[in-house]
Amino acid sequence: MTTAYTAGRTSLRSGIILLLFALVFTAMMALVFELTRPTIAASTQAEKMKLIDEILSPGSYDNPLLEDFLELGPTPELGLAGGGRLYRARQAGQPVALVVELTAPDGYAGRIDLVAAIRVDGQVSGVRVVSHKETPGLGDYIDPRKDKDRQRPWITRFNDLSLAGVGAGGWKLKKDGGPFDYHVGATISARAVTNAVGRALAYVAGQGDALYATPTPP
Amino acid sequence: MLAKLFQFHGGVKPATHKEASTREAIAQVPLPGRLVVPLHQSIGGTPRPQVLPGQRVLKGERIGAADGNVSAAVHAPTSGTVVAVEPAVMAHTSGLTTLSVIIEPDGEDAWIRCAPVDYRAMPPDELRDTLRDAGIVGLGGAVFPSHLKLKPGKGGRTRSLILNGAECEPFITCDDLLMRERAPAIIRGAEIMAHILQADEILVGIEDNKPEAIAAMEAAARGKAQIQVVAIPTRYPAGGAKQLIKVLTGIEVPHGQRSTDYGVQCFNVGTVYAIFEAIDLGRPLISRIVTVAGNVARPRNFEVLFGTPMDHLAAQAGPQPGTDRYIMGGPMMGYPMPAFDVPVVKATNCVLVASPALFPPPPPEMPCIRCGECAQACPADLAPFELYWFSRAHNFGKAQEYHLFDCIECGCCAYVCPSHIPLVDYYRFAKTEIWAREREKDAADQARERFEFRNLRQDLEKKEKAEKLAAKAAETKAKLAQEAQSGGDGGADDPKKALIAAALERARAQKAQAEPKNTDNLAPATQAEIAAIEARRTVLSPHADSPGSAGFAQPARSPGDEQWTANAPLSPPDEAESGLVRPGSARSPEDA
Amino acid sequence: MDIARYREIFWNGVWKQNTGLVQLLGLCPILAISTNLVNAVSLGLATILVMAMTGLVIAALRNFIPYEIRIPVFILIIAALVTVVDLAFNAWLHGLYLVLGIFIPLIVTNCIVLARVEAFAAKNEPIASTVDGIGMGVGLLLVLAVLGGLRELLGSGTLLTGIDLIFEGTQPLVLLGQDYPGFLTAILPPGAFITLGCLIAARNWLDSRAAARRPSPRPPQAQPA
Amino acid sequence: MLAALLAMTGLALLLGAALGFAAIRFKVEGDPLVDKIDAILPQTQCGQCGFPGCKPYAEAIAKGDADINQCPPGGEEGIRKLADLLGREFKPLNADNGTEKPKAVAVIDEQVCIGCTLCIQACPVDAIVGAAKQMHTVVEPLCTGCELCIAPCPVDCIAMVPVPETVETWKWRYPVTKIHKAA
Amino acid sequence: MTHYLFVVLSAVLVNNVVFVRILGLCPFMGVSRKLDTAVGMGAATTFVLTLGCGTSYLLDQYLLTPLDLGYLRTLSFIVVIAAIVQLTELVIQKTSPVLHQVLGIYLPLITTNCAVLGVPLLNVALGHGLLESLLFGFGNSVGFTLALILFAGIRERLDGADVPTPFRGTAVAMITAGLMSLAFMGFAGLDRAH
């Protein structure tokens, strides 16, 4: 590259031109940004709702779910080291279910981020994997999109079960003496998810109504 | 006091095949019909011929004088008539010819007058000159002029003079027999050399598979405290100078360094014997002991005059059918000869009569599997497979980084290679390529210098011319000014205008001259260059194709190759000539 | 006349100077986003869009850009245009946006954009530059498509997974049967490199075959024997 | 939006200032690359590359105006070295510039030479000696084989003679690998 | 302390930029023909990337985030990085002309080494602090250099190999890169303790 900035005149001229270009294109970007902002916000919301809709039937509540939430600080019971959110579904003001972000820290290849919907009676409405690093083809059946069993993905095993129904201390894999099956050769992933969901159920049960009662922070 | 022996890395132990040729004593060879004595028989300058065809020479008469100090004289091996001084095929794998003196023996074998020298009385420098003029070169194989090796290193003294009687190559026994039969003379020669080198001790290294030679040398050395005969383990290439020095003294002499600087020097026993003859008997080097072995009925050692055709020599040992070529040297390092009648030269320690049964062609070459066998066998501690890998890929820079030139071409690596790769051939190929490149590089550097010098000179000439012109212009201007002054009314502008007009005119002329083609907006100089090149090509091609010069320019072109000529239509010579103006010499219109 | 020239420019981008197979530029998105056909093609389309736009804009502005600050200005323009595309995708093609993720902003540094701008758009008129951008982009798209298709097929035995994210209701093709034990490496980075290596070799092979067939207008000089 | 504009303005000014300062502070002259390229060229000075001598060609390569495959005397080897130096891909010699030939030297037929000095002027390395009206001779070791002297000779008395091989210049051949099935 | 060590180690080995994150491929393929150029390129990239991560962190933290200008991130990062590259070029040109000749065409291309932009963006995405950002940038560039040097070593050796004609050159290099990335998969999970 030439370094023809030597002459003060040229370098000043270049500077001004550069500046002009910067201004014009920044203005253009800013404009597009303003234009797209509402749409982007909406589609981000929609994305989140799509996942939640999978685990909690949309007809079962009537409040704007994403606006009714609780900020959780670090919560070891949910595996949340850095905090997370908890959404509340209500029908006509009555509690229906909680949508909990949780993490299984002990996956085969690291953290497994999950979201679970737990009905007010303590039953699981649904669980989904948000992100994971399990071995593709082995441990990744915990994600229903990767599960070969399309009809009844493994992750739906928890649906409609509750801690109470399974029995105290029984929320475990078959191998560990519980009711949940798993894929041979990939116990660890299944165990991590199962235990995390179990812990979340216990946490929710332990907190009681407080989770519904606390108002949404501004 | 028995010296502690050291070990060199690597090495191999091939079957020695030495017994057969040691059964009988050294024999003489009957004079052949003609002797072809190449002038170039040693490292260094080719000796200048000293005889003319038709001239009679005596045995030992000098026929080639050393050319410079790195060279050694050549002598007539017997008395007779010089029939010719002409190129003849030499004892070299290439099959190239070299200037040789061809002598027809008269059968008298009449010596010149030999003048022995009292080495103690003669200063070392003169002794060295004597050796050079006696044609003494290393007979261990390298044929390096011995007088050059006989200079003491730093400090003027040498710790050890080493006599190389190892003779590690299979089949070869010439040194063995020499030591058995002429041990006292060798010892005498060694003492002469120790004197020249100011050596403290003389070590004779002999492989322990030659008990007779060891015994003979010990007997001859008995009572001489300075001399020690050492039996060394039999392992090829224990006879390599560096390896032998390492075994006997523990010193490693790096490639490209003089061993005298490390306090040691190593000579083949044959060389030592030749020095004895040159000093004590006054006889120049005209013959040597040669082993004839291989596909012959009676393998044996002969004392052979240089110039004797190898087939004449081999005939003495009862050649057997099936012979396909001769190998000069042993089976590990020897060179195949291009013909059967090449002459025996100073480097010929053995004529190995080869047959496919004796030395079958190697199995097909496989890729290197990097097994490292070769590295384990390499006495120079090299990584032969890396050298091979880079030589094969023409990556000579890398090959040199891996010390290609430290390779002594001993062949151990190729001997052990399970992939049957002719490794040494790759090294020889790479080495000669690198040398060729260095020559090219030197030539290029020289050319660059001369080119730049010429340009400088031309610039100077041009400047001078310009100055002259300027002077002339000033004159004109002055004259014009004068005229204007005298003319009066034209005003001061006119002469200037005239000058400008003149300059414009010149420039226009220049442009017309320099723009023979429609090459667009290039600088005039570039255009001139392009024209020059264009023109040069166009003129060149008809030359190349004309029958008259076809013999020179290049080998006959194939008929399918029309494009080359099609590109080069004949052009009138004048255009060509004007085109040949080179940038530096771009002729100004004034020149034309 | 012009058509012929544009065709030449286009062909240059698609085959002769193919970014992925010959120039080896813009490799990161090629390798990273070709895990399946849908992603690959989408990124290819996005790149075509960006390349055509940058080619057009920069060629149009080329006379206003001083030589010595051309690189910063080019980068500025490319970055701005890419951000605009990024925002637009995010707003109006959100599903695709999630798939292409981090790689849309990375088109900025996609060497090929700057390389073409510098080598072509800065020296040619807008239409040719647009054609060049499209040609290069199409070349990239083809490589991406083949690579993505191969990798998806080998890796999971399907084609067009994720198509449902773009066109509601469509279904991916299951080509090698439900029981196909996917060759997972194909989808992982090693598979990307190896498959692209094979594509490059295939191109070389096709080229050399074509060269061998075509009686070359300039026969190589017959070496004197 | 205003914030964005301000931020970018600030950034542009800051960077422009830094670059401008650095450009002055770290200015360099000269181009060592040309010498490196020139060192690779064979110095035949024949002009077949399309430039008046090796140095100008070296300059053109360094500037990017010329390709690396235009020097026939340097041959494949030279191109390979250039490719190495410049980190480019090897490409075969451009046939437009000529072909690689065995090295030859000019020989003047002394019987025919009329002593016109034209060849002396043409020779780029002053390899021809002689004076006006006297027979000229080529100093063989100095001749680069550029063939530039051939054309100007009005009586066609200069011929290129391949340099013969001697033991010193003889080269071992590349060991022929007989791995391939085809003969 | 170990946390920071993990940041670096994970960036160098486990999540190697080239083999796992697939960034910086163009210079990886382009400047790996010879070992010494690879070393030079690695050094230059290390310098630029580390510096770039630091500056972009500051830029993000103190300009873009407070002003809520997230959408200017790409633009401003790349402009800053381009400036750093140009500065580096000027300095190298002055201090080491040889290195400049060798890196010649590639120095400007560092700007378009997507790792140089990708890593600072990852820094933002991963919420790294200043020290973490610097270490992450350093680790990634060391990972890049490591990959480049190992690759160059192998490519130098491949020069002499009897590779089938269509695969000569870049094709076999690409396959080599694939097998290298396969090898690096062996490190998977080593950062799990983190």
Add this chain to the structure above:
Amino acid sequence: MITSPFIRKPTSVQQVMLTVLLALLPGVAAYVWQFGAGILVQIAIASLTAVVVEALFVHLRDKPVGLFVGDLSAVVTAWLIALAFPPLAPWWLTALAVALAIGVVKHLYGGLGQNPFNPAMAAYCLMIVSYPALMSQWPAAGHLDFQSQLQLILGGARDLDAITGATPLDALRTALREAAQPDSALHGLAATHLMEGPAYGWLGGRGWEWVALGYLAGGLFLLQRRIITWHIPVAFLATLAATALLLWGMRPEQFGSPLFHLASGGTLLGAFFILTDPVSGATTPRGKLLFAGGAAFITLMIRSFGAYPDGVAFATLLMNLCVPLIDMATQPPVFGHKKD
């Protein structure tokens, strides 16, 4: 023209490879004795594929097929793949691995002698990454008769749950991980305790220790025949043992013992037969020490902390990467240049 040397030691690549195959026999015998003859089927499948693929590529390259297939290097690769794979792997898995090893990893680089990566290990890594489930089904010793082994290898249905489990390395990892969980029944138990189950023998996995001994015997044979030098096996085993001792000494509850590591997985096969591959390995003495030491360290890191149960294959590939640099840096001094 034939030039010197005119005599050659009677050796050949074929002979070298044949010796390696012979040296593998004790290990194979122990394998058959402990785990049944299924492995022989695997070896047959692998060898057949190897010969076919090798012949195909050699033919494509226009080289003499007999000569190059006859060098047996492909068969060595095939045997090593068969021995490193789970013995009951389906036939196509083995065949695919061998085909990739020979076709891609070896012949795309020009065939014998030119490949920078160990073909067998590259194929192993490709397979464990691609088919982790199939690649971690290992039978327990003496469990199955030949008939059912054959069915498993050749047949379609693979209901293996009953007969296979993780290998000892894998099982120990799983157990150790569980022991690290505070609420697990195994919490706090040391590795030595965890290894008391029926799957474990007196050293490593039950039955596997005999196979390992077989490899050791074969390796010693190779050393004796001077096909390999001591550097690689010694450096590998010593570094592995030392590193394992260090970890185990610090936290016996978290790491396997040195003896366990020496006898398990691919350790001995790797030390004597895999890392010693001359083509892809380091060549200088010091380089070999570095190469093998590095491989041992990486192996142990992967086994102890990584995602894959055995690290020998990945470690081999990773060190293959470093070979050019290692070789360059460890060139022994040349004769006469020793001081500087």
